Amino acid sequence: MKKTILVLIIAVVALLTAVGAGVGYFVYDFTHTRPSEVAQDVVYEVEPGKAFNTIAKDLENKGLVRNATLFSLWARFKGERSKVKVGEYLLRTNMLPEDILQTLMSGKSIARSFTVSEGLSIYEIADLYEKEKFGTAADFLALVRDPKLIQSLLGEPEESLEGYLFPETYMLTKYTDTKTLITNMVKRFLYVYNEIIPQSEIKGMSRREIVTLASIIEKETGAPEERPLISSIFHNRLNKKMKLQTDPTIIYGKAEKLGKIVINITRADLLTPTRYNTYVIDGLPPTPIANPGREALLAAIKPASTNYLFFVSKNDGTHIFSEDYKAHQKAVQSFQLNAKAREGHSWKELKKKETQPVAPKK
Known part of the structure; x- marks a missing residue:
């Protein structure tokens, strides 16, 4: 009897060993x-x-x-x-x-890339955000105007985060929420701003004023190398208490009413008072009108040393700069009122450079 039990035990152990080996091989085969x-x-x-x-x-x-x-x-x-x-x-x-x-x-x-170009406004970024299916434009605009979020990110109250959404390529996943993106954009702005502000050659301007001026420079610049020159014109005008008379501010004033950017400007627009119309108001507009990049911010605090007060488009993305109104009018005649000078030309001809159209200065 004992011998029979011993044989059964040995048989069961052998069977389990065989089964175990088989299962082990099966698992090994599956995982490898x-x-x-x-x-x-x-x-x-x-x-x-x-x-x-x-x-x-x-x-x-x-x-x-x-x-x-x-x-x-x-x-x-x-x-x-x-x-x-x-x-x-x-x-x-x-x-x-x-x-x-x-x-x-x-x-x-x-992760997918979300590229924000220099000079885009909150309206344009919101539209791009929705177009690329990361979220809705309405949610984006609501958050960039959220007083609590603005205060937490900038440490001071602002109407919106216009001007503080740094233009760059951001990597987003399907689960990156809108607030996280906006937070990262503002943090990037603060990093760049704090990095360059020690280089400032101007005094008496607040951060908001610097960013506002930089946003105008960004919108008025087709050729990157002209940023310091254009900055000098606006600084010179501010110092002389002259109106800035810059067309992009008119466009932004219209956007505030329409909820979107509309590029065309009519004579009526020039004469219509808005808090952004620098043909009507004195000094800088109340807030930035776009989101400037590093070079525009740097130009705002390090303008070229010039006596220029005017500039007019040469229809190729670059400008003619003038110190007085007479010289400016001559440039307007040559490049804006001369049909041959305008024919076939476009600011888009300025290849591999930033592409913001520039309206002639009056």
């Missing part, structure tokens, strides 16, 4: 075999609340794992089912199960 030798990209999103078994089945259906049940059991054995994070991930069909699982646990979602 790629679903495909072809590296095909697959974008997969782990949405909030999605169960791991559902994720595993999705991965099997997309050819990313060979067996959903085994993948789920294997992840349970490793204690990593609960570590998968919400996100949008780039996976490949030739990834091993371990690579798939590690990617889903990383939380590193696919």
